[in-house]
Amino acid sequence: MTSGLRKAHKYIWLLLIIIVPVIIFLSIKDLNVFSSDNNTVSSIEPSKKNHLKTIENDILKIALYKNSIDAILKKTLKHPTSIVYELNNDGSKGNAIGQLTTAGIYKFNINNLPKGIILYDDLKHVEITKLQF
């Protein structure tokens, strides 16, 4: 190794000795690393407080939270589109919340608590399912 390379390695490692501890400190300072508390439970607790109701049918399982809706689409539907709408007081569809595609878990943010949800095919103009909270 030339003297230039030796110097470069030396300064790189002196720099790493400063940078790496800073990265480690910043990344663990907000974590409750050395506590005996169960971190997983404590992080889930706030979610439980916001949870209002869970309802389901053959197609959907919906969990209603203060600011969001978690939707589990149990099977992929034979509809070209499946839009999730808020359910109005009169049973009609209100504002669109989101869209479902394949079977899976979906999360939608909401501003107001709806009375329920309608899953609607906008192309065929068919109501797929309706759930009331």
Add this chain to the structure above:
Amino acid sequence: MGLDYQLVLWNKHKKRYDKIIALTMLLYIILFAVVTLIFNSETSIETLVIRAFGSLAIIMLHIILVIGPLARLNTGFLPILYNRRHLGVSMFIAAFIHGGFSIFQFHALGDTNPIYSIFTSNMDYTSLTNFPFQVLGFLALLILFIMASTSHDFFLANLSAKTWKRLHMMVYIAYILIIAHVFLGAFQQETSPFTIGIMIVGFVIVASFHVITAFKESKIDNAKAKSKNNWLKVCGISEIEEDRAKIFTIENERVAIFKYDGKLSAIHNVCKHQGGPLGEGKIIDGCITCPWHGYQYLPANGQSPPPFTEKVATYELKLIDKTVYINPKAFEEGTEVKPCNY
């Protein structure tokens, strides 16, 4: 040393070394899987693969980083240094499996391009607990890919040793990215003092060896020699072992003074292949042989024996009362200098 480029210049040592690497990797993966299934039986296969290969790559990277200084401190580690590139490519394969499975599990099942998804699915760069750590891992994997794919001697010869070395020093950037990837990623979900401890201990060991070696080398570089009519005093002739060299520093650059067959010759200490310390090698079949990868040079002219073309600078020596003196002015690379007889 070979004239034509082959994928790997196999010899029995390399084969043994690669078998040890492959078996150790396999053993680690099996052990990791067994321990995981005992203590956390609900872990999915994908998660198991991601964690097993990710942790394996990190352990291997630490070993790779510590081989250099270990070989400087103890020549017993030179055989590991000789095959370090094989370990590096194996480490990249482990990192690639980790990255590949992660990209597939977290980004490939949607309607967005998986690579685009890595950079856009989480843009919370201001948060430390929710930092998009996968971006850091992806960039590190990219660097490791560049290094692994250019590790062959073909690229070393065609990119020039200087460019190749600079390219491969990017491993330090990859190392920082990987540390940040781990601490801002996995540890945010599973805050275990044990795993954090292992990473910190790994860093402390690697950094300590590098710093100790760096200061030891600086001491040698800064050594001042006594001068006599522009000739620098090196040492008594009895201080140099037969077929070995004494390394001497002239203005921060090192020179290797070899003693062989009743003669003395001096050449620049840095091998043209990967910068190996020629003075720590020995004379084999009349040629100075680099301890790192076996590149050879003739002592009298610093040239690799034909048909090879590598050459290093040579120096003039003289002997006064069994004391060796060197002319600090280097000759052009490959210049023939009459050996000093004793």
